[in-house]
Amino acid sequence: MPTFIDRRVDGKNKSAVNRQRFIRRFKSQLKKAVNEAMNGRSIKDMDSGEKVSIPARDISEPVFGHGPGGHREIIHPGNKEFVTGDRVPRPKGGRGAGKGGGQASNSGSGEDDFVFQLSREEFLELFFEDLELPNLVKTQLAKAQEFKAVRAGVSTAGTPPNIDIVRSMKSALARRIALAAPYNSRLREMQRELEALLEERDESDPRVVELQAEIVRLRTRINAIPFIDTFDLRYANRILQPQPTTQAVMFCLMDVSGSMDKIRKDLAKRFFTLLYLFLKRNYERIDVVFIRHHTVAKEVDEEEFFYSRETGGTVVSSALSLMRDIVRERYPVSSWNIYAAQASDGDNWHHDSPSCRDILMKHIMQAVRYFAYIEITPDRHQSLWEAYEEVRKIYPQFAMRQIDGPADIYPVFRDLFKRRTAT
Amino acid sequence: MTHRIISSSSEWTFPLLERYETEIDRIAADFGLDTYANQIEVITAEQMMDAYSSVGMPLGYKHWSYGKQFVTTEQTYKRGQMGLAYEIVINSDPCIAYLMEENTMTMQALVIAHACYGHNSFFKGNYLFRTWTSADAIIDYLLFARNYITECEERYGEETVELFLDSCHALMNYGVDRYKRPSPLSMQEERQRQEERETYLQSQVNELWRTIPSKEVLEDAQSARRFPAEPQENLLYFIEKNAPLLEPWQREIVRIVRKLAQYFYPQRQTQVMNEGWATFWHYTLLNELYDQGYVNDGFMIEFLQSHTSVIYQPSFDSPYYSGINPYALGFTMMSDIRRICEQPTDEDRYWFPDIAGSDWVKTLDFAMRNFKDESFIGQFLSPKVIRDFKLFAVLDDDINPDLEISAIHDERGYRHVRQALSDQYNLGSREPNIQVYAVDHRGDRSLTLRHTRYNRKPLTDSASEVLKHLHRLWGFTVRLEAVDENGKVTLIGECPSR
Numbered sequence: 001m002p003t004f005i006d007r008r009v010d011g012k013n014k015s016a017v018n019r020q021r022f023i024r025r026f027k028s029q030l031k032k033a034v035n036e037a038m039n040g041r042s043i044k045d046m047d048s049g050e051k052v053s054i055p056a057r058d059i060s061e062p063v064f065g066h067g068p069g070g071h072r073e074i075i076h077p078g079n080k081e082f083v084t085g086d087r088v089p090r091p092k093g094g095r096g097a098g099k100g101g102g103q104a105s106n107s108g109s110g111e112d113d114f115v116f117q118l119s120r121e122e123f124l125e126l127f128f129e130d131l132e133l134p135n136l137v138k139t140q141l142a143k144a145q146e147f148k149a150v151r152a153g154v155s156t157a158g159t160p161p162n163i164d165i166v167r168s169m170k171s172a173l174a175r176r177i178a179l180a181a182p183y184n185s186r187l188r189e190m191q192r193e194l195e196a197l198l199e200e201r202d203e204s205d206p207r208v209v210e211l212q213a214e215i216v217r218l219r220t221r222i223n224a225i226p227f228i229d230t231f232d233l234r235y236a237n238r239i240l241q242p243q244p245t246t247q248a249v250m251f252c253l254m255d256v257s258g259s260m261d262k263i264r265k266d267l268a269k270r271f272f273t274l275l276y277l278f279l280k281r282n283y284e285r286i287d288v289v290f291i292r293h294h295t296v297a298k299e300v301d302e303e304e305f306f307y308s309r310e311t312g313g314t315v316v317s318s319a320l321s322l323m324r325d326i327v328r329e330r331y332p333v334s335s336w337n338i339y340a341a342q343a344s345d346g347d348n349w350h351h352d353s354p355s356c357r358d359i360l361m362k363h364i365m366q367a368v369r370y371f372a373y374i375e376i377t378p379d380r381h382q383s384l385w386e387a388y389e390e391v392r393k394i395y396p397q398f399a400m401r402q403i404d405g406p407a408d409i410y411p412v413f414r415d416l417f418k419r420r421t422a423t
Numbered sequence: 424m425t426h427r428i429i430s431s432s433s434e435w436t437f438p439l440l441e442r443y444e445t446e447i448d449r450i451a452a453d454f455g456l457d458t459y460a461n462q463i464e465v466i467t468a469e470q471m472m473d474a475y476s477s478v479g480m481p482l483g484y485k486h487w488s489y490g491k492q493f494v495t496t497e498q499t500y501k502r503g504q505m506g507l508a509y510e511i512v513i514n515s516d517p518c519i520a521y522l523m524e525e526n527t528m529t530m531q532a533l534v535i536a537h538a539c540y541g542h543n544s545f546f547k548g549n550y551l552f553r554t555w556t557s558a559d560a561i562i563d564y565l566l567f568a569r570n571y572i573t574e575c576e577e578r579y580g581e582e583t584v585e586l587f588l589d590s591c592h593a594l595m596n597y598g599v600d601r602y603k604r605p606s607p608l609s610m611q612e613e614r615q616r617q618e619e620r621e622t623y624l625q626s627q628v629n630e631l632w633r634t635i636p637s638k639e640v641l642e643d644a645q646s647a648r649r650f651p652a653e654p655q656e657n658l659l660y661f662i663e664k665n666a667p668l669l670e671p672w673q674r675e676i677v678r679i680v681r682k683l684a685q686y687f688y689p690q691r692q693t694q695v696m697n698e699g700w701a702t703f704w705h706y707t708l709l710n711e712l713y714d715q716g717y718v719n720d721g722f723m724i725e726f727l728q729s730h731t732s733v734i735y736q737p738s739f740d741s742p743y744y745s746g747i748n749p750y751a752l753g754f755t756m757m758s759d760i761r762r763i764c765e766q767p768t769d770e771d772r773y774w775f776p777d778i779a780g781s782d783w784v785k786t787l788d789f790a791m792r793n794f795k796d797e798s799f800i801g802q803f804l805s806p807k808v809i810r811d812f813k814l815f816a817v818l819d820d821d822i823n824p825d826l827e828i829s830a831i832h833d834e835r836g837y838r839h840v841r842q843a844l845s846d847q848y849n850l851g852s853r854e855p856n857i858q859v860y861a862v863d864h865r866g867d868r869s870l871t872l873r874h875t876r877y878n879r880k881p882l883t884d885s886a887s888e889v890l891k892h893l894h895r896l897w898g899f900t901v902r903l904e905a906v907d908e909n910g911k912v913t914l915i916g917e918c919p920s921r
Binding site: 002003004005006007008010013014015017018019020021022023024025059060061062063064065066067068069070071072073074075076077078079080082083084085086087088089090114115116117 | 437440441444448460461462463464465466467469470472473476477485486487488489490491493494495497498501517521524539581585589592593595596597736737738739740741744747812813814815816817818819820821822824825826827828829830831832833835836840843844846847853854855857874876878879880881882883884885886888889892
C-alpha cells in the first residue's frame with residue numbers, strides 16, 4: 001500500500017544553507033562583481049537585488065576527463081545523405097556531427113560567466129562588509145529617544161476610553177455571584193422549609209407568613225447588589241517605551257556651477273548613492289533632500305539634481321543656509337537623524353568661504369550626526385578647503401576627503417566609515 | 424464503460440491520486456512488475472529545486488557545491504529556460520517519489536506510472552542496483568553521513584571540512600569498486616564500527632609508514648617490491664587506507680564520499696535502460712488504463728503530448744541536438760523488444776533467434792534485470808531501431824584532417840554501429856583510466872598515478888587541478904604519468920610542481 005505524504009507544508013528553503021555557503025566561499029569574487037555593479041545604479045533604485053557574474057572557471061569543480069583529440073567514434077542519429085566512407089571536413093564546433101564526446105560539456109560549464117541573482121540583503125551585506133557608522137554617531141543614536149505607547153496588561157485605574165469592557169463585565173459577574181452567595185443559600189433553605197410546611201399547614205400559619213416575608217426580604221437584598229461597580233472596572237494599560245529614533249534625513253549638497261562637469265557630477269552621484277545605501281541599512285526610514293547651488297541654492301528632485309546643467313559662479317554658503325532653513329522647518333533634531341554630504345570641486349567665491357565656515361559652526365554641526373565633504377578635484381585646494389579644515393578641527397563628526405577619480409570613491413567611502421577597532 | 428472514468432478534470436486531489444495509484448498498481452501487478460513499497464510525496468516547485476540541487480538525495484550533507492547547483496537551477500528556472508522535471512525518484516526502500524503540486528492530474532498519473540512503477544521496479548530488479556546499492560539502508564546512511572560531517576564541522580571548522588570535501592569530490596568518480604561487491608550499509612553498524620575503524624585504520628597506516636628499521640636483512644629483498652603490489656583503481660579507497668597524514672575523521676569523510684559515489688555508480692551506467700524502462704511502462708500502463716476505460720480521451724491526448732516530447736530525438740544537424748536522448752533510445756529499444764517477441768520479422772528471427780516469438784513480458788524482464796546500458800545495447804539494438812533512428816558512426820581521428828563516416832544504417836553497418844554505440848555507453852571508455860601505480864614508501868612518500876590512454880585520448884587541463892586536490896589528500900608529492908599504446912610512459916603532471 002503506498003504512502004502519500006503532503007510535503008508542501010515543510011519549509012522550502014532546504015538549500016538556503018548551501019546557498020549561503022556558496023556565497024561565503026566565493027566572497028572575494030562576488031565582492032569584486034558587486035563593486036562593479038555599483039556603477040550603473042540610480043540613487044534610490046536599490047530595492048532590487050543585483051545580478052552578478054563571476055568567472056565560471058573560478059567555481060568549477062575539476063574532475064579527470066578526456067580532452068579533445070585522439071581517436072573517437074561517435075554515433076549520431078538522423079543521417080540524411082551520408083554513406084559509409086564519406087569524408088566531411090571537421091566543423092569548427094557548433095554543428096553536432098563534429099562535436100567531441102557529449103559528456104565533455106557536462107564537466108566544466110564552459111568558459112561562460114556564472115551569473116546569478118543576489119538578494120538585496122546579500123548584495124548590501126557584501127558591499128558594506130566591515131563598514132559601520134562611526135562610534136560617535138552610535139552614542140548619540142542611543143540618546144536620541146522617542147516614546148511609543150505599547151500595551152502592558154490591564155490595570156484598575158485609567159481613563160474611560162481605555163475601559164476593557166469584557167474584563168470589566170467578567171469581574172462584575174464574579175463579584176455579583178460572590179456577594180449573593182450567602183443570601184442564595186439561605187433563600188434555598190427557606191424555600192425548602194416553606195414547601196415542607198405548606199404540605200401540612202395552610203397559608204395563614206404564622207411560621208409560613210414569617211418565612212414568606214423573609215424570602216421577599218432576601219430577594220430584595222439580592223436585587224440590591226449593584227450590576228456594575230467602580231470596583232469592577234478594568235482598563236487597558238499602556239506604557240510608554242523608549243524607542244530609538246529610526247528615521248534619518250540625508251542632505252545631498254552639490255555644486256552645479258560651470259566648473260562641475262558631467263564626470264565630476266557622476267563621481268558625486270556615486271558617493272551619494274553609497275551614503276544613501278549605507279544609511280538605509282541603519283534606518284528604517286530615510287528622506288533625501290537634494291540641494292544644488294551655484295550662486296543661489298535650490299531644493300530639487302533627484303532627476304534635476306544630477307542631470308540639469310547650470311553655469312555661473314559659486315556661492316557655497318547659499319546651499320548651507322538653505323539646508324539650515326530646511327532643517328529648522330521640517331526636520332527637528334529631536335526626531336531626525338541628520339546626515340549631510342556635500343560634493344564640490346572646491347571652487348568658491350573667495351569671500352564666501354568664511355561665511356560657510358560660520359554657518360556650519362553656528363547652525364549645522366550641532367544638528368547633524370555626520371557631515372561628509374568631498375572635494376572632486378585633482379588640483380590644489382582652495383579657500384573652501386581651508387575654511388573647512390577649521391571646522392574639522394573642532395567637530396569630530398565632520399569629515400572631508402579629496403577624490404581624484406572614480407577609483408577613489410570606494411576607498412574614500414570605506415575610509416570614512418571604516419569600522420574602528422575599540423580603543 | 425464511461426462510468427469507470429476516474430476523473431475528467433485536470434485538478435488533482437489526494438483521493439484522486441489514491442484512486443489512480445490503485446488502478447495503476449493493479450495493472451502493474453498484472454504485468455508482473457515487482458516493486459518496493461511506494462512513498463509518494465507532494466512538493467512545491469521550490470522544494471523541487473531543493474531536491475534537484477542535492478542531486479536527488481533526500482538529505483545530503485552541507486556543501487557549497489550544492490548551493491551552486493541550487494543557484495543554477497533557480498536561475499534557469501526563473502528565466503524560464505528550463506521546466507523542472509516532473510518527478511524525482513529515489514532508489515530507496517520504500518521508494519520515494521516526488522510529485523510537483525503544479526502538475527495536472529494527468530501528469531501526476533504519468534509520474535506515478537513512470538516513477539513509482541517504472542523506476543521503482545528497475546531499482547529493485549536490475550543486477551547493478553541489487554549488487555551495488557542497499558535500498559533499505561541508504562536513507563539511514565545519508566543521515567549518518569550528514570550528522571558525522573556536521574559534527575566534524577563543529578569540531579574542526581566549517582572551512583577545513585569544506586576544503587577537504589572539495590578534494591574528495593574531485594576524485595568521486597574514482598571512488599568506486601567496479602568488481603567487488605561493497606558491504607551493505609547500515610546506520611547502526613556504521614555508528615558502532617566507526618570508532619573501531621578509526622583506531623584500527625590508523626594502526627594499519629602507522630605500520631605501513633613505520634620508519635624504525637626492524638629487519639634490516641629482509642629489507643633489501645623487499646625494497647624492490649612495489650607498493651601497491653597491483654595497480655589500484657579505487658583512488659579514494661586507496662587514500663582512505665593508506666594516506667600517511669590523514670586524521671581519522673578525514674578518513675571517515677573519504678569513506679562517506681566513496682560510499683555515495685558507489686551508490687550513484689549504477690545510475691550512471693543504466694541511464695538509457697532505466698529511463699527507457701520507466702518510459703515504456705508509463706506508456707504501457709496508461710494505455711492499458713485507457714483501454715479498460717478508466718481515463719478519457721482528453722487525458723490521453725495530454726498524456727501523449729507530454730510523452731512524445733519526452734521521447735523526441737532531434738537529428739544531428741538540428742539546433743536542439745545534444746546527443747542521443749536516453750529516453751528516446753531506451754523507450755524505442757524496449758518497445759522494439761516487445762515487437763520482436765510479438766511480431767517477429769525474418770530479419771528479427773535471424774538477428775534474435777532466441778527471443779523472436781517468445782513471451783514479451785518475460786523477455787523484457789530478463790533484459791531489465793541482467794544488463795547495463797553498454798551490454799543492453801550490444802545485445803538488443805536491432806537493425807530496425809538503427810534504421811528508425813538513422814544512426815551513423817562518425818570517426819574523428821586527430822591524425823586525419825577530415826571526419827570519416829565509418830558506418831551507416833545499412834546491412835554492412837549494423838554491427839559496427841551497434842558496437843560503437845555500446846562502447847559510447849561504456850563508463851570504462853568514457854572516463855579516463857587512471858590508477859594508483861606506485862608509492863615510494865621508502866623514499867619521499869610520493870604517489871604515482873598512471874593514466875592508461877584509450878584511443879590516444881588525452882586528459883583535459885583540469886587534470887592538474889585534480890592533482891592539487893589529490894595532493895591535499897595524500898600530503899606528499901603526487902605525480903601523474905600517461906602510458907600510451909606502445910607502453911611508453913611520460914610524466915604529465917606533478918604537484919607540487921618541481
